[in-house]
Amino acid sequence: MPRYFSLFLFLFLALSTLRAQDEPLPSPSPNETYAGQQIQRHDFDEKKWASLKEGIDYSGPKKPAKKASKKKVEKEMDLPSSGIKGLGPILKILAIILLVGALVLLIVKMAGGENLFGPRNSKIKPAVSQAEIDQIEENLHEAELDDPIQRAIAARDFPMAVRLYYLAVLKELALKNHIRWKRDKTNGEYLREMAGSPLFGTVQEVTLAFERVWYGKVELTRPDFDQLEIKLKKAVATASA
Numbered sequence: 001m002p003r004y005f006s007l008f009l010f011l012f013l014a015l016s017t018l019r020a021q022d023e024p025l026p027s028p029s030p031n032e033t034y035a036g037q038q039i040q041r042h043d044f045d046e047k048k049w050a051s052l053k054e055g056i057d058y059s060g061p062k063k064p065a066k067k068a069s070k071k072k073v074e075k076e077m078d079l080p081s082s083g084i085k086g087l088g089p090i091l092k093i094l095a096i097i098l099l100v101g102a103l104v105l106l107i108v109k110m111a112g113g114e115n116l117f118g119p120r121n122s123k124i125k126p127a128v129s130q131a132e133i134d135q136i137e138e139n140l141h142e143a144e145l146d147d148p149i150q151r152a153i154a155a156r157d158f159p160m161a162v163r164l165y166y167l168a169v170l171k172e173l174a175l176k177n178h179i180r181w182k183r184d185k186t187n188g189e190y191l192r193e194m195a196g197s198p199l200f201g202t203v204q205e206v207t208l209a210f211e212r213v214w215y216g217k218v219e220l221t222r223p224d225f226d227q228l229e230i231k232l233k234k235a236v237a238t239a240s241a
Helices: 002-022 030-036 046-052 070-077 081-111 130-138 146-154 158-175 187-193 200-214 222-240
Strands: none
Touching: 130 158, 146 158, 158 200, 158 222, 187 200, 200 222
């Protein structure tokens, strides 16, 4: 038995040796290939290198240029900065002059009795409408005139206040039978009816004042109206006596 085992071991070793000889040898690695190559020597061409580096700047990147100063820019753009700054005091003086002028104008107008902040637009609704005037004239004997007169004065509609005062005078004259009231009669007709009456002078004076203001478009300041109102009230009291 040991003899057969030795024979079997010998045959196995022999076959392994033959198989190893038949297998191809492993190819060398890239590192082994590169290490086994011979290095070729190349001569350095100094003339060619000199021609290649000609014109190349090796001084490094240049620093960015500094921004020009404000004064330099203004000078280059020819901006008259000094002239503009010089206008400051002049503008202040002009502003003061305009302000003083506006204040003087305001004081003058207020002293004249003008309503600076009141309505100036003729389209604004009046304190006493034309429809109300028509109703008063249609029924003058029974009309109440104190309230519309005060509303017209409050609205600074002085022509309307004068007209209402004149209607109040005619109302009292009609109630005392000094005249015959009729809406379409003229003021001249009323004066002719009063010819010879002791009230003629008073009625004539207020009639002329009314016509100057209402038809003549004479503008009244508050002081002007206050003086005229005294005469109108006196005429109403005289006519009702």
